Amino acid sequence: MSEFSVIEQYCTALGASHSGTEIGVGDDAAVVAVPPGMRLAVSVDSMVEGVHFFQDAAPNDLAWKLLNVNLSDMAAMGALPKWATVTLTMPQENHLWLADFSAELHRAATQAGVQIIGGDTTRGQLNISLTIMGLLPKDDVISRSGAKPGDDLYVSGTLGDAALALAAIEQRVALSAVQRRVVEAKLHRPQAQVALGQALLGFASAGLDISDGLLGDLAHIAKASQVSVEVNADAVPVSQVYREYQNAGGDLSLALAGGDDYQLAFTASAQHRDSVLAQAAKLGVEVTCIGRIVPLSSTPVVVLLDGKPAPELSHSSYQHFD
Structure with a gap:
């Protein structure tokens, strides 16, 4: 199965649907529209076999955790998660693994209101990465730099x-x-x-x-x-x-x-x-x-x-x- 077949079968139509998504999976880049008065918050996390998870880790658990560690970055800033892209690096095609991972990612992303709008696949040591994007009001954010004595x-x-x-x-x-x-x-x-x-x-x-x-x-x-x-x-x-x-x-x-x-x-x-x-x-x-x-x-x-x-x-x- 080609890279494009893997993307079409396991990485298309995942998660929620948003009217602000102008172009999603299937083009060279995704295009999203940010509503007036809002700005985009972006974060990325990777999980590498042997560093972040064991070799026998269940693919559904990995999908859940991959999304939630990125959702947690959005939460820390006070952002509303909206879109994500996913990169999968795998040593070989494993359709049972991909089916379980894809199904759980779809379920978790739908629950979180996140639409998967792109990504990439390649061959190598198992490594999964997700870039998440969310919306923030133009005049408010929770950053690391605002703490004051007495807080x-x-x-x-x-x-x-x-x-x-x-x-x-x-x-x-x-x-x-x-x-x-x-x-x-x-x-x-x-x-x-x-x-x-x-x-x-x-x-x-x-x-x-x-x-x-x-x-x-x-x-x-x-x-x-x-x-x-x-x-x-x-x-x-x-x-x-x-x-x-x-x-x-x-x-x-x-x-x-x-x-x-x-x-x-x-x-x-x-x-x-x-x-x-x-x-x-x-x-x-x-x-x-x-x-x-x-x-x-x-x-x-x-x-x-x-x-x-x-x-x-x-x-x-x-x-x-x-």
Whole structure:
């Protein structure tokens, strides 16, 4: 089967349909119309076999995760996801794999209101990449550079389950079969907080998604905003399974520095506290205040435990080129 046959069979008519799509799959480039008063937000993420997923990873899980890690970038900026392009690099044609991947990508993209409007296929080590595009109001965005001393620091959801799942898969920690099922779902099927991101426009002063570990990602806000961040480790929300792991001797390191959470971390002025909590409650999303922004110091991110600095808790996060 030729490259064009693969595209026609597995990459056409995927996801939602939008009136703003003037040219989609099948031409040299897609063409989209941005509505008046809006601008385009664009992000891309790649997933490489052996780096981001294991060789036996299910194609439907990969399709879900590929879309959601990109949706999470849109959520972090407060953007409304609309369009995406997909690139597939595969060692050989595998029609069962392609059928499962394509079907799940269509289902997930339709659910998210995203239209797949182009992409590419080629031969090589399994590598899947998605570029996502979304709409933002011309006068509003959530970036990393707006945090100010005195702002509250929040996170959505719970943290650490994906890192705990990976530790269990790699036999670095022992979990029961039931516990593993719970945390592996968080690893393989993250849920991007798109609606929350849009609801935070006008309230959040800065934000990002937690992909490489909470503390490492917060350092990006500290650097971009020229501030320091205080994190109350006691307040960091974790799941029941993670609590059980702690009760068995585990600490908070995976929740503080593990990756693949794809929750939002954001800051907001104290005057917006009630509004932030009300917006989250309206959406049924848990948000937790875990610290505050303080004036810039020699330490970008300070972890407090029982109100005192806790340097023993890791500040590292995942780095591709370490």
